[in-house]
Amino acid sequence: MGANTVEIINEISEKLQKGKAKEVTALVAEALEKGVSPESILNEGLISGMNIIGEKFKRNEAFVPEVLIAARAMNEGLKVLRPALAGAGVKPLGKAVICTVKGDMHDIGKNLVKMMIEGQGIECIDLGVDVAPERVVEAVKESGAKIVCLSALLSTTMMGQKDVIDALKAAGIRDQVKVMVGGAPVTQQFADEIGADCYTLDAASAAQAARAFFEE
Amino acid sequence: MKHTLFDIPPEADGRVLFEYLREQGIILQSDCGGRGTCGKCKVRVIKGRFGAAAAPSEPAIADKDGMILSCEAVCTGEPAVIEIPYGDRGEHEIAVRRATEQPETGASVRIGVAVDLGTTTIAAALVDITSGKTIGTCTKLNPQRTFGADVMSRISASREHLDELQSLALGAVREITEKLCADFAVSAPELITVAGNPTMLHLFCGVSPEGIGAYPFTPAFTHTRKMKGSELKLPAENIVVLPSASAFIGSDITAGAMLLNFDECDGPCLLLDMGTNCEMILKCNGEGLYTASAAAGPAMEGAGITCGVGGVRGAICRVRPEDAAGGISFDTVNDAPPVGICGSGLVDLITALLRTGKIDPTGYLEEEPFILCNGWDGKDIILTQGDVRAFQLSKSAIRAGIEALTAAGGIKVSDLKKIYIAGGLGYYIDKRNAAYVGMLPDSAIDITEAVGNSSLDGAISCLIDPECIKKAEQIADRCENVELNCSEVFNNGFIEHMMF
Numbered sequence: 136m137g138a139n140t141v142e143i144i145n146e147i148s149e150k151l152q153k154g155k156a157k158e159v160t161a162l163v164a165e166a167l168e169k170g171v172s173p174e175s176i177l178n179e180g181l182i183s184g185m186n187i188i189g190e191k192f193k194r195n196e197a198f199v200p201e202v203l204i205a206a207r208a209m210n211e212g213l214k215v216l217r218p219a220l221a222g223a224g225v226k227p228l229g230k231a232v233i234c235t236v237k238g239d240m241h242d243i244g245k246n247l248v249k250m251m252i253e254g255q256g257i258e259c260i261d262l263g264v265d266v267a268p269e270r271v272v273e274a275v276k277e278s279g280a281k282i283v284c285l286s287a288l289l290s291t292t293m294m295g296q297k298d299v300i301d302a303l304k305a306a307g308i309r310d311q312v313k314v315m316v317g318g319a320p321v322t323q324q325f326a327d328e329i330g331a332d333c334y335t336l337d338a339a340s341a342a343q344a345a346r347a348f349f350e351e
Numbered sequence: 352m353k354h355t356l357f358d359i360p361p362e363a364d365g366r367v368l369f370e371y372l373r374e375q376g377i378i379l380q381s382d383c384g385g386r387g388t389c390g391k392c393k394v395r396v397i398k399g400r401f402g403a404a405a406a407p408s409e410p411a412i413a414d415k416d417g418m419i420l421s422c423e424a425v426c427t428g429e430p431a432v433i434e435i436p437y438g439d440r441g442e443h444e445i446a447v448r449r450a451t452e453q454p455e456t457g458a459s460v461r462i463g464v465a466v467d468l469g470t471t472t473i474a475a476a477l478v479d480i481t482s483g484k485t486i487g488t489c490t491k492l493n494p495q496r497t498f499g500a501d502v503m504s505r506i507s508a509s510r511e512h513l514d515e516l517q518s519l520a521l522g523a524v525r526e527i528t529e530k531l532c533a534d535f536a537v538s539a540p541e542l543i544t545v546a547g548n549p550t551m552l553h554l555f556c557g558v559s560p561e562g563i564g565a566y567p568f569t570p571a572f573t574h575t576r577k578m579k580g581s582e583l584k585l586p587a588e589n590i591v592v593l594p595s596a597s598a599f600i601g602s603d604i605t606a607g608a609m610l611l612n613f614d615e616c617d618g619p620c621l622l623l624d625m626g627t628n629c630e631m632i633l634k635c636n637g638e639g640l641y642t643a644s645a646a647a648g649p650a651m652e653g654a655g656i657t658c659g660v661g662g663v664r665g666a667i668c669r670v671r672p673e674d675a676a677g678g679i680s681f682d683t684v685n686d687a688p689p690v691g692i693c694g695s696g697l698v699d700l701i702t703a704l705l706r707t708g709k710i711d712p713t714g715y716l717e718e719e720p721f722i723l724c725n726g727w728d729g730k731d732i733i734l735t736q737g738d739v740r741a742f743q744l745s746k747s748a749i750r751a752g753i754e755a756l757t758a759a760g761g762i763k764v765s766d767l768k769k770i771y772i773a774g775g776l777g778y779y780i781d782k783r784n785a786a787y788v789g790m791l792p793d794s795a796i797d798i799t800e801a802v803g804n805s806s807l808d809g810a811i812s813c814l815i816d817p818e819c820i821k822k823a824e825q826i827a828d829r830c831e832n833v834e835l836n837c838s839e840v841f842n843n844g845f846i847e848h849m850m851f
Contacts, residue, residue: 240837291503324405
């Protein structure tokens with residue numbers, strides 16, 4: 136990569152970390168015009184910027200609003216980049232189904248995880264909140280997703296995560312997917328008890344774990 | 352610091368230590384309800400050994416002070432001795448206060464007891480019904496806390512321990528009623544009125560609160576319940592459980608709104624009760640009453656904060672920046688040696704650190720942890736980055752809740768003529784600082800008023816005048832609940848107000 140290319144990619148990463156959506160989209164367009172490869176813009180610009188903010192979030196140095204505005208900037212940048220990625224034959228890493236379990240209306244934590252996962256180049260099928268196990272099973276069958284992410288924010292609804300795992304087993308597709316669980320009352324011990332494949336403490340770690348599943 | 356040694360006999364083999372102790376009447380604090388995350392149920396092993404709950408053949412892991420989490424430890428069948436450290440936090444005490452103005456007691460005195468059945472604290476008042484005067488009051492921590500700090504963990508526990516939760520609540524009410532009657536030498540009350548959040552009222556009545564635990568949040572009952580004292584084995588002739596409005600808006604709120612005369616108040620007014628859920632009731636210009644419950648988390652009650660405590664003796668309740676150099680001074684409840692930081696102290700401390708730039712507008716704490724002072728037991732009282740983050744979630748949920756509720760009522764936040772804050776926090780909270788950190792809007796500074804325990808005072812009114820029960824019922828019937836999780840105004844406001 137030439138010096139100019141490195142410079143513009145670094146700038147994309149920096150503006151993304153600050154959540155400057157307009158500047159990110161302008162820079163992505165400029166980089167494409169200058170002939171920078173779409174894959175470099177994605178991996179070394181957008182995803183690398185998201186990873187840095189994710190690491191800061193993990194260390195409690197950055198908080199929910201900063202991650203959300205960074206993710207928003209990422210999505211805006213992706214809109215400009217997507218046609219070029221398709222043209223260059225770059226495909227998403229894979230698909231993940233995400234939702235908040237039945238009886239639970241909490242949206243924000245789930246959205247945060249979704250955006251961070253999308254920030255890793257994974258396509259997310261968002262089923263929303265208060266989602267019945269059967270709908271998760273259906274979505275996995277339809278999309279062929281390899282990951283199921285389940286959020287529960289109440290100690291009264293966390294058993295809903297087990298209900299989804301049981302429904303996946305009953306449908307005979309438990310082995311086709313990795314089930315990731317999270318949310319305030321959820322612990323590693325609980326995840327083990329209900330037979331989930333992965334528990335992470337925060338959204339950034341969830342995104343990294345999801346990526347790792349695809350790279351296995 | 353008081354310590355108690357306790358023998359664990361071989362019969363306890365295979366039992367989780369925390370649960371075994373609870374059955375023996377040793378109620379340890381547990382904010383997380385035994386999930387192994389809060390660290391409050393630690394005990395010291397003096398003799399013997401314990402296994403890890405996750406893998407009983409492995410030993411339970413002790414921290415650097417030799418303490419183990421009792422909810423993660425399994426008894427091994429080997430006789431053991433543990434030491435239970437009680438802080439000076441009045442865990443098992445009943446604090447009785449004599450009213451300053453005593454009624455003239457005659458032979459025909461009619462006695463009643465009003466109870467505010469809080470998730471954390473139970474408060475009660477002994478009342479001379481004839482004169483309407485309060486003779487004495489008392490408070491006791493809710494013994495159900497061993498099943499978790501918040502209503503959701505109590506609901507989870509009720510699936511297996513409903514009877515136990517009910518008897519803990521009834522036992523506490525019985526104990527304080529008997530103590531009040533004995534201390535003030537009066538006969539058993541003819542009536543006990545009970546206000547509380549719907550979950551507490553369900554548990555008090557022995558009715559499963561499970562419907563409250565998940566969407567669509569359906570309580571088993573909301574109406575007034577009248578029972579005989581003998582049915583609940585309580586030392587009173589009659590019991591009246593006051594009316595709730597919905598799954599989270601209990602008689603603690605309806606009794607408070609009745610007491611504050613929401614029906615006749617001039618212009619839009621709002622009552623806030625800042626607990627783990629911040630309950631709010633809004634009266635708009637017309638007839639409409641709107642309610643909501645914002646998931647503020649327990650930060651304002653001191654739980655989930657490294658050195659957090661409730662508004663107990665020794666709680667740091669006010670913090671002031673002393674000088675430009677960033678020196679800080681503070682007050683504690685009863686001027687006792689500091690035991691931790693309570694909600695109002697947290698608001699003040701974070702304001703002071705924001706003003707001196709030690710916390711930046713995103714909430715980043717430059718030097719972590721911030722050491723406030725040396726505590727009563729020689730350990731530092733600190734504020735961590737995680738504490739600031741928990742506070743940010745809490746204050747933005749409260750602020751966004753106010754915005755969503757007023758929007759649902761078709762008014763602007765600035766249209767509010769009065770904001771009442773219920774609970775002890777109301778007296779200690781600095782309104783300017785609460786606005787500075789963004790918990791309350793700037794327009795709140797001049798119109799906010801502390802109303803103390805409006806739930807207990809409302810229950811007292813209902814004791815004296817049965818018409819007040821009817822008024823509370825009318826309020827409960829008219830409340831329209833706003834589901835904040837589905838509110839766009841709430842979700843946007845929650846993100847927006849998370850920064851400072």
